[in-house]
Every structure is written in structure tokens, then in C-alpha cells.
Amino acid sequence: MLAVDDLVVSVVTSLGSLDIVRGVSFQIAPGEILGLVGESGSGKSMTSLAVMGLLETPRTRVTSGRIAIDGADITHATPYERVRKGNGDIAMIFQEPMTSLNPVRRIGDQIAEAIKVHDPKADVRARTQELMDLVRLPDSALQHGAYPHELSGGMRQRVMIAIALACRPKVLIADEPTTALDVTVQLQILGLLRDLCDRLDMGILFITHDLGVVSQLADRVAVMYAGQIVETGSVRTIFSAPLHPYTAGLMACVPDPSTGHAPLVTIPGQAPRPDEVPPGCPFSPRCSRADTPCRSGPVPTVRAGDHAALCHFPLNEELVHA
Amino acid sequence: MPEASMATPSPAAASPILELRDLTKHFRARRAGKTYTITAVNHISLDLVEGEVLGIVGESGCGKTTVGRMIIGLEQADEGEIRFGGSDILERRGAALKAARLKLRMVFQDPYASLNPRRSVEDSVAETGDIHGIFENAKHRREMVGEALTQVGLNPSFASRYPHELSGGQRQRVGIARAILPTPDVIIADEPVSALDVSIQAQVLNLLADLKARLGLTMMFISHDLGVVAKISDRVAVLYMGNVVEIGDGPALFADPQHPYTQMLIASVPRIDPASRVTGTVERGEPPSRFRAIEGCPFQDRCPKRTDICRTMPELLPTTPGRRVACHHVDAVVAAD
Numbered sequence: 001m002l003a004v005d006d007l008v009v010s011v012v013t014s015l016g017s018l019d020i021v022r023g024v025s026f027q028i029a030p031g032e033i034l035g036l037v038g039e040s041g042s043g044k045s046m047t048s049l050a051v052m053g054l055l056e057t058p059r060t061r062v063t064s065g066r067i068a069i070d071g072a073d074i075t076h077a078t079p080y081e082r083v084r085k086g087n088g089d090i091a092m093i094f095q096e097p098m099t100s101l102n103p104v105r106r107i108g109d110q111i112a113e114a115i116k117v118h119d120p121k122a123d124v125r126a127r128t129q130e131l132m133d134l135v136r137l138p139d140s141a142l143q144h145g146a147y148p149h150e151l152s153g154g155m156r157q158r159v160m161i162a163i164a165l166a167c168r169p170k171v172l173i174a175d176e177p178t179t180a181l182d183v184t185v186q187l188q189i190l191g192l193l194r195d196l197c198d199r200l201d202m203g204i205l206f207i208t209h210d211l212g213v214v215s216q217l218a219d220r221v222a223v224m225y226a227g228q229i230v231e232t233g234s235v236r237t238i239f240s241a242p243l244h245p246y247t248a249g250l251m252a253c254v255p256d257p258s259t260g261h262a263p264l265v266t267i268p269g270q271a272p273r274p275d276e277v278p279p280g281c282p283f284s285p286r287c288s289r290a291d292t293p294c295r296s297g298p299v300p301t302v303r304a305g306d307h308a309a310l311c312h313f314p315l316n317e318e319l320v321h322a
Numbered sequence: 323m324p325e326a327s328m329a330t331p332s333p334a335a336a337s338p339i340l341e342l343r344d345l346t347k348h349f350r351a352r353r354a355g356k357t358y359t360i361t362a363v364n365h366i367s368l369d370l371v372e373g374e375v376l377g378i379v380g381e382s383g384c385g386k387t388t389v390g391r392m393i394i395g396l397e398q399a400d401e402g403e404i405r406f407g408g409s410d411i412l413e414r415r416g417a418a419l420k421a422a423r424l425k426l427r428m429v430f431q432d433p434y435a436s437l438n439p440r441r442s443v444e445d446s447v448a449e450t451g452d453i454h455g456i457f458e459n460a461k462h463r464r465e466m467v468g469e470a471l472t473q474v475g476l477n478p479s480f481a482s483r484y485p486h487e488l489s490g491g492q493r494q495r496v497g498i499a500r501a502i503l504p505t506p507d508v509i510i511a512d513e514p515v516s517a518l519d520v521s522i523q524a525q526v527l528n529l530l531a532d533l534k535a536r537l538g539l540t541m542m543f544i545s546h547d548l549g550v551v552a553k554i555s556d557r558v559a560v561l562y563m564g565n566v567v568e569i570g571d572g573p574a575l576f577a578d579p580q581h582p583y584t585q586m587l588i589a590s591v592p593r594i595d596p597a598s599r600v601t602g603t604v605e606r607g608e609p610p611s612r613f614r615a616i617e618g619c620p621f622q623d624r625c626p627k628r629t630d631i632c633r634t635m636p637e638l639l640p641t642t643p644g645r646r647v648a649c650h651h652v653d654a655v656v657a658a659d
Contacts, residue, residue, distance in 0.1 A: 212591065215593070256549050260572075261553065263528050265524075
């Protein structure tokens with residue numbers, strides 16, 4: 001199980017040190033998909049890079065909080081140190097597989113390389129075949145020794161998933177893995193991820209801006225705004241009765257083919273830059289429910305069962321218990 | 323306007339402002355030492371009636387962007403006609419072509435790439451007007467730019483800013499302001515909201531719908547996103563591998579898709595619905611390689627209704643009112659006229 005506790009990520013800029021992830025906590029159980037939703041700049045990708053151990057640079061680093069997998073603290077361990085200590089249990093796939101794959105190496109060799117890194121004694125050929133079957137890559141792709149450019153976007157993403165699965169991860173981080181794909185192919189990759197999660201009992205942290213994708217795929221959702229998780233809960237409760245006005249606003253912005261020409265309800269303004277996050281609730285300048293308490297001081301957490309939100313004046317208030 | 327929105331070409335409707343006739347574009351590509359000819363756009367005919375928004379929807383490689391680029395003149399058509407203002411713009415040269423370009427304008431997808439970073443907002447918005455000499459003096463230019471910025475919901479003071487000082491949504495508003503100064507006859511909008519965050523996308527979509535109503539804009543709205551196309555389009559054309567497979571009145575088409583490809587496309591959109599989940603069994607294939615010529619219906623390899631007849635190319639024929647579908651397995655009606 002992956003546990004992230006009060007994670008803070010800071011960037012050093014000419015304006016000084018800015019917190020771009022501000023106290024994020026979540027857990028992912030085996031066989032569970034957590035959808036991390038947010039708009040550009042909300043901190044969702046930074047959170048995932050911190051979990052993956054890809055963040056430690058002179059300018060960007062985890063300044064507080066803890067990331068643990070099955071109890072082992074990996075907060076400041078690089079991917080190399082994690083593999084060496086036997087904590088290489090997290091794998092990641094990205095939006096555009098073409099930029100992650102080596103263009104001049106055959107895809108079979110790239111899958112084999114990942115197997116050898118994690119298990120030098122493995123029967124590489126058998127394991128490659130096993131991974132290709134798992135992600136439903138046709139045998140022809142390997143037999144013909146295909147290069148990445150010869151595959152479609154959907155097939156390239158399957159290759160990336162096969163490489164990610166080579167280390168038998170307990171948690172797979174998927175950062176917008178279907179955003180660059182056509183909608184019919186996207187559905188196939190989402191179906192594959194759901195299937196892999198169930199069959200391998202693997203947790204998935206699925207990062208996306210697309211609420212529709214999260215609604216169809218995830219078990220639980222965390223909505224990020226200005227570096228914080230502002231609402232979290234099961235897919236069913238969040239999408240049927242959101243507590244946070246931002247979540248409800250995002251849902252209303254999504255155009256649905258069946259609703260015709262009715263104007264979309266929009267959220268006025270835009271998300272704050274990290275150096276301009278307002279005091280109090282960061283969403284208050286854009287929020288129609290905001291009042292004096294929202295503009296300064298800490299924001300309370302309201303709960304309804306497993307569903308929680310950071311808000312003074314939540315929607316669906318009758319569900320909230322003290 | 324309701325008249326226009328119902329008008330799939332019927333004799334009673336207003337004559338179209340822009341007509342594409344058998345428009346075709348081939349690209350040459352080399353692969354493994356061989357040269358292939360890929361038909362990106364295959365004899366497409368479409369009409370754009372004054373005051374309507376025609377949505378063009380399809381997946382990557384369907385030819386939707388190439389159609390828009392041919393109309394604007396960024397891509398040379400290999401065959402066919404683009405009739406605008408009474409004549410084929412592909413035949414026009416010199417002053418006549420320049421005049422057409424003032425009336426046919428484009429909004430691009432990427433608001434970061436489509437604005438010159440070293441030009442102020444005023445200079446970018448005024449560029450078309452400068453080329454065509456429509457401004458009387460600097461004051462007039464400033465006023466016209468200010469008015470265009472107001473139209474797109476920006477304060478006229480934005481005129482002195484540079485692109486790096488703007489957010490993505492503001493840049494796209496500048497891109498739209500540039501396309502409406504001076505007011506064009508037709509706007510080709512290629513994925514104008516795809517690069518924007520969902521909350522900003524909704525704002526820009528509402529702006530486009532508002533401009534359409536206020537300025538009576540005629541627009542070709544090209545997008546891969548069915549929800550976005552449905553929100554703004556009076557009529558919708560669905561493209562697959564360079565062919566129009568279905569065209570019709572927007573809301574009706576989304577409520578009752580008739581071509582098997584349109585049905586699959588609409589069913590694939592992930593909707594916010596807590597009761598519906600993806601399953602691991604979705605396997606409907608991918609669009610076939612463009613390097614292999616297909617005899618007959620381009621969708622046959624993925625189509626659940628496929629039979630032997632699909633090896634011949636289906637015609638785009640009328641079915642229900644306002645709808646035409648290119649499928650052997652959808653019953654066509656004989657046109658009443």
C-alpha cells in the first residue's frame with residue numbers, strides 16, 4: 001500500500017521558495033485506482049513525480065511530509081536507490097509514449113531491458129511474451145522486430161505499460177496516459193488498466209484533467225486545486241453529490257454531447273499562480289458561495305462518510321456530519 | 323437562424339456561403355524505401371450556410387485539419403473546388419485571392435504557438451487590417467483593436483501587452499479577436515479550445531457561441547472532442563479516413579447516430595456517470611494503416627455490421643430529415659424533390 005502523508009513540494013525561484021504542493025495526503029490500496037484530478041498548475045503532476053522519486057533537483061524538492069510503500073519510507077530515495085534496496089515497487093507511464101521510448105531500439109529489446117534491470121536471472125524471452133500477452137500486444141509486433149514509430153499511439157502506450165509492469169509494481173502511476181489518444185483507443189487503454197489493476201492486485205494513481213475518464217475508471221477521486229487536495233471520496237459520492245464548489249464547477253464545465261446548445265456554467269477567472277495564492281481558501285476569489293470566513297485563516301475539513309472536502313460552505317450540506 | 327440550422331442542403335435553404343466540391347488531397351510519404359500516396363481527404367463535398375456553425379468531428383488522421391487548411395490556403399488541394407463568394411478560390415490569384423483572405427479567417431489550436439511573442443497584442447490583432455489597409459490612422463487602429471478585444475471579453479488595455487504576459491485562455495481570446503477584425507464572412511476554427519483547461523475551455527466556448535449570436539458569424543468548427551462540437555454546432559459532419567461518413571443536424575445526430583462509426587465514437591466518450599464503469603473487454607481495433615489502400619467502405623475493418631457489400635464504397639445518401647449517411651446497412655430514402 002502506498003501512503004503519502006502531508007507532502008509539501010517547493011520550487012526555488014527568483015521570487016524565493018514557493019510551495020507548489022501544499023500538504024497532500026492520500027493512500028492507495030492494492031487493486032484500487034485513485035484518480036487525481038486537477039487543471040494545469042494544480043500540482044497533480046508534481047505530486048506524482050515526488051512519489052516516483054523523480055523530483056529531487058537543486059530547484060525542486062520535497063520539503064516535508066512522508067511517502068511510504070508498505071511501511072518503507074522512500075520520501076528522499078532516488079529510483080536507483082529504491083531498486084537497490086528492494087523498494088522498486090512503483091512504476092510510471094506518461095502521456096506521450098513516443099517521448100519515453102527509445103526511437104532507434106526495437107520494442108522487444110526495450111521490454112527485455114526493463115526485465116533485466118529488475119530481475120537479472122529471469123527468462124527474458126518468456127517474460128517478454130508474458131508481458132506482451134498481459135497488455136494484449138499482438139505477437140506480430142515482436143516477431144517483426146518493430147520500432148516505436150511503426151506502431152500506433154495506442155500500441156505504443158501498451159508497450160510503455162508492458163515496460164512499467166516488468167518490475168511487478170505494487171503501484172502504477174499513470175500521468176495522463178490517454179490524453180494524446182483518440183477517444184475509441186482511449187477506451188481500450190482505460191479498459192486494459194482496469195483489467196490489470198484487478199488481475200495483478202496493483203494500485204493505480206491515475207492523473208488526469210478529464211473528469212469523464214476518472215468517473216469511468218477510478219474507485220476513488222482526489223480533486224486538486226492550487227497545490228491542495230480540496231475534495232476526496234469515492235467516485236459514486238463525489239460525482240453524485242460533490243461537497244466542494246470547485247468540484248461542482250468543474251463538472252458543470254464539461255460539455256456533454258447529449259446536452260445540446262445550453263450554455264455551459266463556467267467558473268469565472270482562472271486558477272492562481274503559485275506566487276499569487278490568496279489567503280484563506282485559495283478558491284474563494286472564484287467561488288459564488290465565498291463569504292468573509294473564506295478570505296482568511298485556515299479552511300475546515302468537512303466530512304460525509306468517507307467523503308471529505310476543504311470548505312466553509314459546502315454544497316449538499318445535509319450530508320455533512322459534525 | 324433556425325431556418326439555417328435545419329438546412330442540410332435542400333433547395334429551399336439559403337444558398338451556401340462556402341461550398342466544398344469533391345475536395346481531395348493526397349500526401350506522399352516514404353516508408354521502408356517505398357513511396358506511398360495517402361489520400362488524406364477523399365472527394366469531400368460540404369456546404370456552409372450563412373449564420374451556421376458546421377462542426378467537423380473525427381479522430382486523428384481523418385482529414386479534418388487538412389480540410390480547414392485547404393480552405394485557408396495553407397495546403398494546396400489536389401482536386402475539387404472551394405466556391406466562396408461566387409467563384410472557386412483555388413482559381414483566384416492576386417487581388418481577388420487577397421480579397422477572399424480578408425473574408426475567410428482562421429483560429430488556431432495552440433494559442434502559444436500562433437501568436438508572435440515579439441509583437442504586442444495590438445499589433446497581432448491589427449495585422450490583417452494592416453495588410454488590407456483598413457485603418458485610417460493610428461487612433462482608428464487603436465479604437466478598432468480595443469473594440470475587438472472588448473468583443474472577446476478582454477479589457478482594451480490588453481492591447482499593449484505581449485503574449486508571455488497572458489494566460490492560455492487570454493491568448494486564445496486574442497486569437498479570436500484577431501480573426502474578427504475586421505468582421506469576416508467565415509471563420510475556420512481548428513481545435514480552438516483543445517489546448518485549454520476545462521474551466522477556461524467552457525469560457526471560450528461560451529464566448530464563441532455568444533459571438534456567433536451577436537455578429538452572426540458563420541463558422542467551421544473542427545474538433546476531435548464530441549462534447550465540444552455538440553455544444554456549438556448547428557450541423558455536424560463526421561469524418562473517417564478522409565471521407566464524410568455522416569452529416570446532419572447537430573442535436574439529432576448526437577441523439578440518434580446512424581453510421582456505425584458515429585455510434586462507436588459517441589459510445590466511446592467517457593461521461594461523468596457514477597453508475598457506469600469501463601470494463602476490460604473493450605476491443606474495437608484502431609483505424610487501419612494509411613499505407614494500405616482500402617477497397618470500399620473505410621470503416622469495414624472495425625465495423626460490427628460488415629458484410630460483402632462493404633467492399634464497394636457506400637454513397638452519402640439521405641436517411642432521416644436533414645441527415646445523410648454513407649453506409650450500405652442504413653436505409654436511404656429517395657429524396658422528396
